[in-house]
Amino acid sequence: MTSADSRRPHPVDRHGDPLTFALSGFLAEPAGSVRDYSIEAVAVTPEDDLELDGPVSATVRLSRTNRGIVVDATLRTSIRGECSRCLRPVVTSVEGRIDEEVLPVIDIASGQPVALEEGEDLETARLTDHHELEMRPLVEAAISLEEPIAPLCEPDCPGLCAECGERLEKGHGHGDGPIDPRMEALRAFRFDADGENR
Numbered sequence: 560m561t562s563a564d565s566r567r568p569h570p571v572d573r574h575g576d577p578l579t580f581a582l583s584g585f586l587a588e589p590a591g592s593v594r595d596y597s598i599e600a601v602a603v604t605p606e607d608d609l610e611l612d613g614p615v616s617a618t619v620r621l622s623r624t625n626r627g628i629v630v631d632a633t634l635r636t637s638i639r640g641e642c643s644r645c646l647r648p649v650v651t652s653v654e655g656r657i658d659e660e661v662l663p664v665i666d667i668a669s670g671q672p673v674a675l676e677e678g679e680d681l682e683t684a685r686l687t688d689h690h691e692l693e694m695r696p697l698v699e700a701a702i703s704l705e706e707p708i709a710p711l712c713e714p715d716c717p718g719l720c721a722e723c724g725e726r727l728e729k730g731h732g733h734g735d736g737p738i739d740p741r742m743e744a745l746r747a748f749r750f751d752a753d754g755e756n757r
């Protein structure tokens with residue numbers, strides 16, 4: 560997999576990451592405030608050996624709630640895979656969704672730590688200590704969910720020939736007559752015997 564690895568983008572510098580948002584100003588705004596962002600062509604490398612065919616674009620709406628920020632985002636990218644019938648490479652366009660409340664670690668008004676309520680375990684997304692939203696992990700997780708289970712190269716992909724393993728292109732067959740495995744075997748035997756195998 561060295562060729563795949565060499566295509567991976569370099570590790571991200573969080574400070575320049577377009578998926579990181581500095582939100583101390585926004586946190587000072589009242590609940591109900593909204594900010595919209597449009598993000599073009601960010602390189603993302605989800606886990607699970609998922610291979611993207613291109614960068615991720617996103618529309619993001621951040622809404623201030625009483626406790627934190629709701630991230631509402633639509634993500635667009637394409638995922639590489641192989642056709643589940645004929646194994647040809649397939650690129651599937653996908654649209655991922657994020658709809659998640661992210662809570663601050665420090666309350667910006669009081670400077671006090673924000674406590675999680677019961678039922679909010681360590682999985683709850685948090686802003687950083689510096690009131691930044693690091694959206695990258697949310698993006699990676701949302702795209703991983705969109706991995707197609709059984710992609711097809713085309714809706715009516717004919718699949719592979721049970722006899723020879725080739726893709727069943729139009730007109731694929733073995734010899735002239737009706738395709739009957741028993742007849743095929745007989746004919747092959749006869750040609751072999753006559754020494755004029757095609």
Ligand SMILES: [Zn+2]
Nearest residue numbers: 642645712716
């Ligand atoms: Zn196919």
Ligand SMILES: [Zn+2]
Nearest residue numbers: 720722723724
């Ligand atoms: Zn065949």
